[in-house]
Amino acid sequence: MCQKAVAGPFAVLAEVPQHQFAWTRGTPATFQSSTRAMRDFCAACGTPLSYRHSGGPIIELLTGAFDQPDRVPPSYAVGTESMLAWLAEVAALAGKTTSANLGPAPPDLVSFQHPDHDTEPAWQPARTSLPGP
Numbered sequence: 001m002c003q004k005a006v007a008g009p010f011a012v013l014a015e016v017p018q019h020q021f022a023w024t025r026g027t028p029a030t031f032q033s034s035t036r037a038m039r040d041f042c043a044a045c046g047t048p049l050s051y052r053h054s055g056g057p058i059i060e061l062l063t064g065a066f067d068q069p070d071r072v073p074p075s076y077a078v079g080t081e082s083m084l085a086w087l088a089e090v091a092a093l094a095g096k097t098t099s100a101n102l103g104p105a106p107p108d109l110v111s112f113q114h115p116d117h118d119t120e121p122a123w124q125p126a127r128t129s130l131p132g133p
Contacts, residue, residue: 002079005039006048006062009084013051013060014072021059045113 002011028050029043040050052059063069077083099105 003082005033009087012063012074014063015058015060018057018059
């Protein structure tokens with residue numbers, strides 16, 4: 001299910017007790033993805049945000065939506081029976097930077113995704129020019 005929900009080979013989630021969690025910017029939209037699970041996402045841009053059981057004690061937040069996702073590394077894997085066979089090979093693949101793959105960003109490029117840091121009101125798209133190489 002996680003592969004479909006995030007359109008990727010896996011989801012990286014951080015568990016937080018519901019009683020210690022609150023949305024600080026607006027209210028996400030919710031999709032009931034099964035009889036068990038609710039998935040919250042940004043209604044403005046569609047970014048997946050969380051997985052939770054309705055009325056459950058835990059909310060699991062997708063770490064890619066965090067300002068600093070590298071500060072929340074995974075500590076275990078779930079759903080290993082669905083792991084794609086090629087996933088174990090990814091770390092050994094040759095890598096490219098974004099600019100090596102796409103070329104330098106044009107000076108007039110504007111991102112409409114939420115910024116990486118909590119600096120913009122939630123109801124306005126971020127209008128941040130992306131730097132070149």
